[in-house]
Each structure stands twice: as C-alpha cells, then as structure tokens.
Ligand SMILES: NC(=O)C1=CN([C@@H]2O[C@H](COP(=O)(O)OP(=O)(O)OC[C@H]3O[C@@H](n4cnc5c(N)ncnc54)[C@H](OP(=O)(O)O)[C@@H]3O)[C@@H](O)[C@H]2O)C=CC1
C-alpha cells in the first residue's frame with residue numbers, strides 16, 4: 001500500500017485532504033519524462049513560451065479566490081494575505097513571460113581579423129525545485145516561471161504541509177497548454193526526494209527555499225553531479241530605528257513586516273535595534289499597535305495573525321520566549337498560546353520582548369513566529385555591529401530621515417535586501433536573495449532568469 005500524505009488545516013487540525021506519496025520508482029520515472037520533454041520545450045519560440053505563461057497567469061487570476069482559499073486552508077494565513085500571495089505568485093509569471101523574450105546574446109570583437117565570436121544563452125535543462133509551506137504559491141511560481149520562460153522543464157516537490165496549492169497551480173498550467181511532462185510535481189518525504197533529485201544526472205539544477213541546514217545538505221549532495229544551485233534559506237532580519245526616524249512609519253512598517261504570515265517569513269524582522277533616546281516611545285507605540293492584532297482562523301475576516309504551521313515550529317518559538325524570560329527579559333505584550341496538541345493546532349499571541357541580553361537565543365536564531373525583541377543602541381556603528389552579528393544575511397531594514405546615516409547603513413549592513421523606510425521590499429521585478437548562510441543566487445528581476453541559462457561561446461574561423 002502506498003504511503004499517504006495527510007494535509008491538515010493548521011487552524012483547527014482538521015483533515016482537509018489525503019494524497020498518496022509517489023513511490024521512488026514513480027519519482028524517477030517522472031524525472032525522466034520531464035528530462036525527455038526538455039528537447040521539445042526548449043525548441044518552442046520564446047514568444048510561444050511567453051504566451052503560454054501569460055495564459056497560465058490569466059487562468060490563475062480567474063481562479064484567484066479558489067487558490068487563495070486553498071492557501072488559507074492548508075497554510076493558515078488570513079485570507080486577504082492569501083489572496084495577496086496569489087497576486088504575488090502571478091506577478092512572477094507575468095514578469096518572466098516578458099523576460100522570456102529578452103534573453104539576449106552578444107557578439108565580441110575578435111582579436112584577429114579572421115574570427116567571429118558570439119556568446120549565446122541556452123536553457124540549462126531539467127530543473128528540480130523543493131519548496132516550503134510558508135508561501136505555497138509564490139515560492140513555486142518564483143522558480144517555475146523563470147525556468148519555463150528560459151526553456152527549461154521543471155519538476156517540484158512541495159512541502160508536506162501544503163501540497164494542494166502547488167497541485168492546483170500545476171493543473172491550471174496544464175489546462176492552458178503547458179505540456180504535462182514539462183511541468184510536474186512529486187510527493188514524498190523531503191530526504192527521499194532530495195536524494196533522488198540531487199543524484200539524478202538528468203537534473204541540471206536544484207532550486208530550494210527552506211531551512212539553512214537542508215539547503216547545505218542539498219548543496220553537498222548536488223556536488224556529486226555538479227549541479228547548479230539556487231538556495232533561498234533562512235534569515236534573521238534586523239530593523240534599526242534611528243533617533244530621527246518617523247516613528248509612526250517605523251511602527252506601521254515593522255508591524256506589517258513582522259506579523260504577516262504570523263512571522264513565518266524568511267525576511268521577517270527578528271530583532272529591533274532602536275536608538276536609546278527614542279526606545280521608550282517607540283516601544284510604547286509598537287506595543288499599542290501589536291495589541292490590536294487579532295489571532296485566529298484565517299477565514300475570520302477580523303483575523304490578522306493565523307496559526308503556526310506545526311508543533312515543531314511552535315516549540316521553537318516557545319523555547320525562544322522561555323529562554324529570553326529565563327535570562328531576565330520582560331514581555332511587554334503577548335506571552336500567550338492557544339494550542340491543542342491532540343487536535344493539532346498552535347497559535348501564539350503577538351509578543352514584544354524588552355530588556356533582553358544580546359546573547360539570548362532569539363537574538364541569534366531564526367524565530368519564524370510572531371515574536372520580536374527590542375534592544376537599544378547609542379551609536380550607528382554599534383547598531384551595525386549588532387545587526388551584522390548573525391550568520392544570516394537575507395534582509396535588513398532601517399528607519400532614518402538622515403541621508404548620510406541612511407547611506408552609511410545601506411553600505412555597511414551585510415544583507416542582500418535592504419529596506420530603507422520600507423518594510424515591504426519584495427517584488428517580482430527585484431533580485432531577492434541573501435548573503436552568507438541565507439543562500440546563493442537571486443530570484444526575481446532580470447537576475448532571476450540567469451540561473452536557468454547556460455552561456456555558450458562560439459568562435460568561427462573565417
Ligand atoms: N527560507 C524560508 O522561507 C524558510 C525557512 N524555514 C526555516 O526552517 C525552519 C524549519 O522549517 P521546515 O519546514 O522544517 O524546513 P525544511 O527546510 O525542513 O523544509 C522545507 C522543504 O524542504 C524539504 N526537505 C526537508 N528535508 C529535506 C531533505 N533532507 N532533503 C530535501 N528536502 C528536504 C521539506 O520537505 P517535507 O515537507 O517533506 O519535510 C520542504 O519541502 C523554520 O522554522 C524556518 O526557520 C522553513 C521554511 C521556509
């Protein structure tokens with residue numbers, strides 16, 4: 001009997017759907033059919049691939065409500081956020097439908113008169129993706145759209161918690177004419193699929209969004225077949241609030257950035273580093289705002305913060321809060337849970353922590369929950385030192401009205417994405433990705449199609 005995947009609603013633990021895992025033989029056979037489909041998909045003109053991507057985007061838009069509800073059902077985020085994710089997911093398809101038509105080569109002046117030199121770009125081949133549960137639509141399209149646009153075929157393993165959104169998006173893609181073999185999904189446990197994907201010679205690239213330890217493992221495994229990799233891994237974003245910051249803007253943006261998806265976002269702020277002279281006023285404004293957030297089932301129109309995805313995620317958050325309290329920190333608001341281990345749901349009240357020592361766990365580990373500590377600084381140099389004291393380097397934010405301080409911060413923060421008076425820097429048109437343990441490569445923007453292309457150089461003697 002094939003093993004089953006149980007997809008549960010994280011807001012109440014109820015079973016939504018049961019699916020069957022693919023056997024290892026079935027996964028290999030899907031990989032091989034996706035590899036075989038490469039030769040015909042890459043020969044379609046860029047304009048034809050773009051048209052098919054545009055049809056897919058249109059079809060998802062027509063089914064926006066259904067997909068949004070599916071995301072809320074299996075991931076738990078509030079429905080307006082889930083609908084926002086559908087729009088965000090589609091924006092990657094729109095963007096790369098256009099980029100498909102802009103894959104240019106170049107000619108290079110030769111060093112002798114009897115040679116002509118050209119450089120062209122070709123699709124890399126079959127791409128395998130492993131995606132997380134926190135953005136089940138957008139993390140899939142952010143990878144599939146540039147791959148298909150470039151002329152690659154694509155196979156994806158969605159997270160065990162949220163496979164339904166991926167399956168539905170792929171069904172819609174097939175319904176508009178994207179060939180079934182060129183875009184596929186597989187279901188089985190991460191380590192099993194990871195092993196098959198990384199060892200199979202026909203797969204030329206692995207693209208992954210998820211935790212840093214799994215990313216490192218996939219890189220190690222991919223070395224055996226020298227695959228290209230794009231790794232979008234964990235984050236530990238700081239927010240620096242300078243003493244001249246517009247506090248209302250800083251609070252508004254902090255709350256939006258921190259509490260979307262219940263803090264389960266890799267660019268979610270994890271540390272607030274606030275100038276000592278404004279720390280009290282800022283914290284009061286922040287706590288007042290955080291206390292207005294309503295926690296609950298994402299289908300309730302008043303809810304702003306949904307459940308934590310699973311018990312493992314909840315325990316990590318709880319341990320970080322307990323560790324802070326044990327080290328003498330104060331809980332300025334929050335510190336409440338609504339959980340039912342038997343049913344399988346876990347809610348955490350939005351929590352702000354003050355008086356916290358710099359060596360507390362939460363100051364160094366990714367939280368992935370609706371909790372944020374506040375520490376103070378005296379000089380900007382000190383703020384930068386605290387902010388950079390992390391193995392991660394994905395997103396950092398700061399709030400200041402002073403352009404010299406802003407330039408200093410943007411030049412000295414070791415992060416791939418910087419938001420200056422901006423808590424929402426993401427978009428299909430920008431290169432998203434991190435430095436250090438946050439990963440390798442960029443997704444989105446004109447940079448985001450490059451990892452799906454090989455460069456070929458031709459030298460002609462004439
Ligand atoms: N950068 C980001 O956006 C994300 C960061 N995280 C961080 O990771 C923490 C843990 O979350 P978790 O969901 O366990 O993250 P994982 O990295 O374990 O899961 C993400 C994806 O990787 C798959 N996976 C797990 N193990 C392997 C493996 N050995 N080889 C190949 N694929 C694998 C998972 O599959 P399966 O579901 O079958 O286990 C899932 O599809 C979070 O609290 C957060 O800190 C998590 C998700 C996204």
Ligand SMILES: O=C(O)CCCC(=O)O
Pocket residue numbers: 134135209232264265266267426427432
């Ligand atoms: O990896 C994530 O957490 C999803 C990225 C969210 C974004 O694109 O803003």
